Amino acid sequence: MTTSANGNFVRKPFIAGNWKMNMDHVQGITLLQKLAWTLSDAKHDYSRVEVAVFPPFTDLRGVQTLVQGDELDVVYGGQDLSQFDSGAYTGDISGQFLNKLGCSYVLVGHSERRTIHNESDEVLNAKVKAAFRHDLTPVLCVGEGLEIRQAGTHVQHTLTQLRAGVEGLTAEQAAELVVAYEPVWAIGTGEVAGPEDAQEMCAAIRAELAVLFDDAVAAKTRLLYGGSVKANNAAAIMAESDVDGLLVGGASLDPAEFANIVRFESHLVTD
């Protein structure tokens, strides 16, 4: 998170809650209402820090209705999309449908998609392109498993995923893209990568984007960290210069905890 001389952020911080396969459509509405009330009570400035949720597909229509009806500033997206636009792909969801539901974003290549569903870099690159075709901003997830971290090849591994994911994008698309670094060994385990680990990888990703595109793109692309983020570690991670946001799993299911993560700036002042 880098600020300019006037205290504004150079890249708008992005705090995202990935609900994964939790919260049915009734529970999801209650969770989002509580989050919105908590942030409203705290006078959260959405123009300063963007807040997104990624509910299950079955929740999205209810989320859309709530966001529109209550004029909430929370944005939302799908947890995955098909690389195809329509057709005989049973069980898949088109980016067109997500767009129609008012989604702004879509997760692509979350480690649980890569490992449980064996999604390849080629498929994920096609999904990134499908997202752009339907005016959705992809949040491309990259990151290494424990064995790779222990072997010390985590930067190389993660940059290989990045290169494959962004292949064929225009500079304009690459600047809009969000990249989330999520070390698999830190997801849902309570093991959080240190702020310096998050910074090391985000700096490497930004440098690689400058090589693949140019410095202007690298300066604009927002980079997130994800993996066991909680309110008590969010501020320290966000203080790193190349970390522009957080992708939060478990802690996003607790509206008070997630609201405190969104309000990381207040912890920066008091910690």
Ligand SMILES: O=C[C@H](O)COP(=O)(O)O
């Ligand atoms: O998408 C979110 C990440 O997988 C992190 O999940 P977590 O915060 O439960 O570790």
